[in-house]
Amino acid sequence: MRQVVMHGPGNVRVEDREDPKIVEPTDAIIRLSATCICGSDLWPYRGAEPVDHQVMGHEYVGVVEEVGSDVRNVKVGDFVVGSFWASDNTCEICQAGYQAYCVHRVLMGTIGTQSERARIPLADGTLVATPGMPDPDLIPSLMAASDVLGTGWFAAVAAQAGPGKTVAVVGDGAVGLLGILAARQLGAERIIAFSRHTDRQALAKEFGATDIVEERGDDGVARVKDLTDGLGAHSVIEAVGTQEAMMQAIHSTRPGGHVGFVGVSHDVAIPGDELFMAGVHIHGGPAPVRQYLPELVQLIWDRKIDPGKVFDLTLPLDRAAEGYRAMDQRTATKVLLTV
Amino acid sequence: MRQVVMHGPGNVRVEDREDPKIVEPTDAIIRLSATCICGSDLWPYRGAEPVDHQVMGHEYVGVVEEVGSDVRNVKVGDFVVGSFWASDNTCEICQAGYQAYCVHRVLMGTIGTQSERARIPLADGTLVATPGMPDPDLIPSLMAASDVLGTGWFAAVAAQAGPGKTVAVVGDGAVGLLGILAARQLGAERIIAFSRHTDRQALAKEFGATDIVEERGDDGVARVKDLTDGLGAHSVIEAVGTQEAMMQAIHSTRPGGHVGFVGVSHDVAIPGDELFMAGVHIHGGPAPVRQYLPELVQLIWDRKIDPGKVFDLTLPLDRAAEGYRAMDQRTATKVLLTV
Known part of the structure; x- marks a missing residue:
């Protein structure tokens, strides 16, 4: 099968690799319908994280081709969506809604889903089947549910976006944009987007x-204060992962308010005294997307939300290198790869 | 009147100062029954914060002697308890329960309550009257409500201590100990105290x-993991304010769990990547004690809790210097000063 491999920073190739096989009786094999490139894939691409001949990709939608002997919840032929963490969905942490920290979790990025097929561990806990075979125009939105929508949703929940709340969103990438969509769905009254791209x-x-x-x-913090009677937003989403973004988020939040952060932190250190004086709640990390998938899939199926709009470039898998380049150069927000 | 003044690190004196006067029509003047020395008073005492001829103390209980023309909720003769932040209790931030960030707040430490009398700004919002004149044996517990109990209570609430939860408490000073009391009152199932003092x-x-x-x-984190099936505590209170204590708290908390921190942060920097991977909630800062005062005063009045037990040394105000020395040398946990 064809699969994306990053040989080193800036060096992305699509190669022939062996088809995946069932390893554990809880595995499933899917044939992907689409995959995509994540903002976090840019960190190794730009040399900010080490990378050496690594398979890439952790987002996926597709059709189940084979299941292990213990798999009960999905069957061959199902169209499925899963998160970037495989999780059993039964352990105490999963049951508390934190599937990204499942005691048996497997990071899908280590398997690589920028590929024609993929092995999905813990298939029963990880995969959510759609009500039927989706119309092709739903594929981008279902694809978004696998990570960026689920992550933006988690950020909005962590920031306690809801009725009567003013929400500010730091970061206008795919996750930040879908954080806005999530805040709106959750009933936020006012949503302030930090963005300088038309x-x-x-x-x-x-x-x-x-x-x-x-x-x-x-200056951004001052503008948010101006818009909120000097108090700051109730809820702030941080979807970048830099020191400036994190401090902008904390300082934009009113005392007692909530920061939901999902930007993968790079060289961030939160000064304890500033956090102490700010009096905000902070919560974030890898999103437990699995928790929200059934709800998100249904919203997409019912055409109530259209998160697939964040994909502004679609390429076939074999042209993945172009997609990385476009995201790196910010000529694309989010790239869908068709398989 | 007599009042404690810290001339410099380690140099505490009790001096004759002018009696306070009503300045604003919303002020009250109280004659203190008791005051106390706070763990945070040790930071300047030890030279970790600048100090130069500063009045000291922010905890107080006493009897109202005079009220300004706008004061309605308390009257001359009332026995009252207040928090270390004076607050109007009516602004949007107060109404959300964050009185320590009231838009009109006044830090009582700038007024100094290690004294015979004190001016209390925003008396209507700040002071809570007891149901009557308390029996003398209730004074230490009412005194504790002014800060250490209210702060421990806030930490337990911020850590979401409650039924079915395992709570760990970092710090065995007065606030940590009262965090334990609070967690118990809030219904926690199991409470792990970090302490090496018999x-x-x-x-x-x-x-x-x-x-x-x-x-x-x-090593402490590993012990908490051992006690919690490898998962960590649901709720962790951080009542110290050092880097080690904060990281011990974060790492002792399970993914999705809650850290409530009330130790005044000194040279703390929380690494963003560790916070991201931990997946915990963090909330803390100066406690909005006023929010909890009516409930805490009633619990004390009804003799359901006895937080005054944290005072293990009682001295008259004039011997305040001995009290500072005892707390600095850790021969006392918390010192009550009678007035």
């Missing part, structure tokens, strides 16, 4: 943003 | 601790 501002507004702030850092 | 261990158990862990740092 096209992303437009999508932010389409997803529910009511205000756009182009300033960053302290 | 007398504090005994009080921890009396307040509700079910397990004592003497190890610190990574």
